[in-house]
Amino acid sequence: MGKNNIFYCKECGYESAKWLGQCPGCREWNTFVEEAVMKKGSSHKSISTGELKPSKLSEISLKSEERTKTELDELDRVLGGGIVSGSLVLVGGDPGIGKSTLLLQVCKNLSEKGKNVLYVSGEESLKQIKIRANRIGNMGDSLSLLCETNLDIIEEIIRKYKPEIVVIDSIQTMFKPDISSAPGSVSQVRESTNVLMQIAKGLSISVFVVGHVTKEGVVAGPRVLEHMVDTVLYFEGDRHASYRVLRGVKNRFGSTNEIGVFEMNETGLCEVKNPSEFMLMGRPENASGSVITCSVEGTRPILLEIQALVCKTNFGIPRRTSAGTDYNRVNLLMAVLEKRASLQINDCDAYINITGGIKVNEPALDLGIIMAVVSSYKNRPVDQYTVAFGEVGLSGEVRSVNMIDQRISECEKLGFKTCIMPQSSIANIKKKTEMKLIGVSNIIDVIRYI
Numbered sequence: 001m002g003k004n005n006i007f008y009c010k011e012c013g014y015e016s017a018k019w020l021g022q023c024p025g026c027r028e029w030n031t032f033v034e035e036a037v038m039k040k041g042s043s044h045k046s047i048s049t050g051e052l053k054p055s056k057l058s059e060i061s062l063k064s065e066e067r068t069k070t071e072l073d074e075l076d077r078v079l080g081g082g083i084v085s086g087s088l089v090l091v092g093g094d095p096g097i098g099k100s101t102l103l104l105q106v107c108k109n110l111s112e113k114g115k116n117v118l119y120v121s122g123e124e125s126l127k128q129i130k131i132r133a134n135r136i137g138n139m140g141d142s143l144s145l146l147c148e149t150n151l152d153i154i155e156e157i158i159r160k161y162k163p164e165i166v167v168i169d170s171i172q173t174m175f176k177p178d179i180s181s182a183p184g185s186v187s188q189v190r191e192s193t194n195v196l197m198q199i200a201k202g203l204s205i206s207v208f209v210v211g212h213v214t215k216e217g218v219v220a221g222p223r224v225l226e227h228m229v230d231t232v233l234y235f236e237g238d239r240h241a242s243y244r245v246l247r248g249v250k251n252r253f254g255s256t257n258e259i260g261v262f263e264m265n266e267t268g269l270c271e272v273k274n275p276s277e278f279m280l281m282g283r284p285e286n287a288s289g290s291v292i293t294c295s296v297e298g299t300r301p302i303l304l305e306i307q308a309l310v311c312k313t314n315f316g317i318p319r320r321t322s323a324g325t326d327y328n329r330v331n332l333l334m335a336v337l338e339k340r341a342s343l344q345i346n347d348c349d350a351y352i353n354i355t356g357g358i359k360v361n362e363p364a365l366d367l368g369i370i371m372a373v374v375s376s377y378k379n380r381p382v383d384q385y386t387v388a389f390g391e392v393g394l395s396g397e398v399r400s401v402n403m404i405d406q407r408i409s410e411c412e413k414l415g416f417k418t419c420i421m422p423q424s425s426i427a428n429i430k431k432k433t434e435m436k437l438i439g440v441s442n443i444i445d446v447i448r449y450i
């Protein structure tokens with residue numbers, strides 16, 4: 001055994017033999033911390049493979065009921081249809097966003113089905129968990145709780161009681177005694193995840209791991225272990241708004257970019273079955289700068305309100321901000337407007353906001369942003385039963401978008417009458433619709449409707 005020190009990036013886990021100011025992995029500054037690592041001396045024993053041999057793909061049998069439904073449809077969809085046995089799922093998010101609440105609800109639903117569930121908490125006492133559980137509802141009898149942070153003990157208990165599903169809350173509080181660095185350090189978090197991975201794969205137990213996202217501080221963020229786990233889900237949302245979005249970032253057993261929408265209330269998280277309705281609630285009537293657009297998240301269309309406020313700059317340099325969408329994209333679209341539509345906005349401040357605090361980066365939003373900016377600039381409202389979507393290119397052309405039928409039917413379902421969309425997408429519509437469809441091929445055509 002040799003002892004040596006290694007420097008790790010707290011953000012992404014990049015390893016280096018010496019301290020670095022900027023991480024070559026994630027380009028963050030000042031993220032390197034020194035940690036002592038005990039490395040096992042390498043041994044060159046010859047290994048006898050004995051009975052081990054590779055398997056033929058055709059010999060591997062898949063059991064029919066492989067996925068366990070959590071009965072939270074929003075979560076099941078993000079997971080790709082339910083929990084895969086033997087998978088390791090990381091649930092990340094800011095502190096206080098609702099990770100523990102969500103997972104306790106999963107425990108509730110699964111234990112009601114008679115599944116053997118173990119909830120390991122390193123953050124709260126048994127009494128505190130009980131108080132939270134009481135708010136959520138009646139737990140089944142097959143749910144066991146454990147307050148422990150020593151992974152050796154946790155591993156022992158898992159091997160002894162063989163639960164089907166384990167929740168670890170949170171990975172940053174867990175530690176392995178044979179590693180000298182503190183809990184939450186990069187090497188502890190990594191090693192702990194490794195142990196959990198072996199438990200999951202070896203015993204076919206599904207493991208959920210909670211990881212706090214930390215802006216600063218000494219705790220390693222969940223990005224350190226993103227590449228180790230099977231599935232990465234991030235919980236996002238405005239802490240002041242009641243709804244939360246669960247986003248799939250990585251999924252070995254399903255598609256990514258699916259989102260699940262929840263609302264936090266007194267009895268825990270409720271599913272929001274119709275996010276469009278939720279996002280459009282309380283929108284202003286006949287206000288300039290407000291445009292409804294349709295974005296597709298994974299397989300689901302969601303209607304969103306884009307707001308723009310364009311006003312004359314008081315100081316020399318115009319100020320631009322964007323909340324909920326890519327800042328650079330907004331700047332680009334404003335440059336396109338200026339050059340291709342000869343709109344004098346170079347001396348204007350512009351504030352763009354996607355209401356509801358949701359973050360979206362779909363190209364189809366472009367047309368909505370353009371319309372919102374023009375509407376605010378000209379101070380003319382866009383008809384409130386009109387929805388607009390389409391990608392905008394650098395020459396001002398409006399380009400086609402995917403999943404056109406799904407978008408159209410969502411708009412129709414929510415009572416919209418007119419749809420401004422790319423001309424080239426109209427030919428791809430298979431469904432019949434009552435809505436008036438206006439095809440546009442350049443942003444100049446769009447500006448005429450405002």
Ligand code: TYD
Pocket residue numbers: 093094095096097098099100101102132135136264265266267268269
């Ligand atoms: P929590 O799950 O503890 O967050 P995390 O584990 O991600 O740190 O969520 C805590 C927040 O949720 C807290 O601000 C209180 C709120 N909450 C409710 O509004 N209703 C509830 O029923 C529960 C259990 C929590």
Ligand code: MG
Pocket residue numbers: 099100101123169
């Ligand atoms: Mg918690």
